[in-house]
Amino acid sequence: MSSISEEYLGAVIRKIAAVNHILHWSYDQVKFENIAQNYFGVLIPIVLSGKRRGKDVKYSLVLKLAPTNEQYRVSGAVTVMFVREVYMYSVVLRKYGEIQEGLPKTSQYIIPRCYFVHEEYCKEAIALQDMCAAGYKPYTHEMFLDLSHTLLSLKSLAKLHAFSFILKNKNQELYEEIAQTCIPLTEHTNLRYMEIMRDRLDQALKTFDRTLYIPLLFKLRLNCAEFFYAAGHSVQNSCLCHGDIWKENILFKYEGNKVVSACIIDYQTARISSPAYDVMYLIISSTNTKLRNKYLHQLLDIYFRTFEMILKELGLESKEIYSRQMFDKDLKVVSPACVIAANTALWLSNGLQEVGHVRSKNVLNTKEEKAMALDTYKGIVKAIMDDLSRFGYLSLADDNP
Structure with missing residues (x-):
């Protein structure tokens, strides 16, 4: 840099x-x-x-x-x-x-x-x-968020989405202007991004060679652009979303040892998409498999109840704009794109991207360090694919995800 x-x-x-x-x-x-x-x-x-x-x-x-x-x-x-x-x-x-x-x-x-x-x-x-001077801090002591931090993050995300729908319904002229600037992510709008996603899927295919995950990874690689297109166009409804919401882009405020507030930062990738994309991406990129398997339904419920409440406070009903049924359908549509993006982020955050303009901040100096980082990456991505398959959002078999 x-x-x-x-x-x-x-x-x-x-x-x-x-x-x-x-x-x-x-x-x-x-x-x-x-x-x-x-x-x-x-x-x-x-x-x-x-x-x-x-x-x-x-x-x-x-x-x-x-x-x-x-x-x-x-x-x-x-x-x-x-x-x-x-x-x-x-x-x-x-x-x-x-x-x-x-x-x-x-x-x-x-x-x-x-x-x-x-x-x-x-x-x-x-x-x-500087939100750190205002008492907010990054979550740095563990690799993944715990339950209380995840719940607060989802509540904050629900507010962001609700305000977008308010704007979409009450100020259509401004929302149309926003939609022209924060355009959906497709191969046409960001070819370089898609190339990076496919390259990191190539790395995943090598890492997971001769495992039961190869059929899914191959389908994600083959249909990468189509899955991202679907997250913005083949969904029940869309709004302005964050686009890269994971723990590294959230700051937290505490009272004593209790986390009381979350502040979402870094809006470089804000774009029109299904709200379900932000929700699913946050959950799979920023929580571990134990938390997901125990609390996934609670996390989705908290998000949607907050979304519903904010809309109602501002005079709109979620069932008329973006119902829980619509949200649940969209979760299945966006899951493949979320896995692709999470695979790229995890490859980068684990120190495995050593070349290119965007490289890992973590510099790995020895073969042992690189082997450990690769094992960590593989374990996290494997757990994501297992969990989404278990909950019915993806299929590990040889059919369409």
Whole structure:
């Protein structure tokens, strides 16, 4: 990932200060060698201090900056993702904030405040409220979420989907504009993404060679584009979804040792899809097989009850828009695409992607480390396929999933 110079960083902060009418400003940041990076940009936490309307102010911000070197922009993915996230914060989430005014606090969707966006090519920037400074933390102590964190994540996701349906039904003009920007994921709209998905399925086919999972993996590989198309077009209804909702894109707030709130972040892949895609993807990517087998029905119930409640509070009935029966049907339609995406994410997060523009953050140095990582990946993906087969969402046999 390209580095960000002090000069460039200062120029970005100068713009943020000007837009927010902050005078006599200064900023503190973590040391450059400690800057966190995500797969499609650089994250820089800063504290911006100064005067606004004669009063001392201090803002804890996270700057999300696109790589300025064009060599990292070859595929076009970074550009598309920043355009989408800028749009989400400057238009969509701002509108959601207006929609939820007057709702009880427990019904509100947590939205980081956005202080600045810039869309110029190779200079894209977003300045967001640092939710960690507001008491939110990533879930880092275990590989998978426990029950309480999963339930809160699904409740938050249900609010996101409900607000989308509210907008779709009460402001069709804006929703149509959103649908033109946050387009469904298909081979036509993102060929590079599909190529990556198929490549990681090739890796899975090698890993699971001579096992009972080969027929399913082969069908997923052969029909990859069709399965993603179905998740956006062959469903009972669709709305604006997150598109990449797993534990790495959720922050949590605690009171004592109890988790009390979830904040969903990173909207680069927001797109029109079935809500069931987000729900199923979150569950299979962020929980272990023990939790899924014991609580899957409870997780789906909590999600849908929250979705139903938010719609009702804002004057809509789920049975007229997106009923539980529709949701249950869509879960079966989207499951193949969810498995394909989870396979890619797990290959990456386990340190197995060593080449390409998007590489694993985890660097594996020895053969032993790589073998252990491969075994971990294989065990997780196997459990996902087993569980979805057991619950009737996929088939391991030689018929269609």
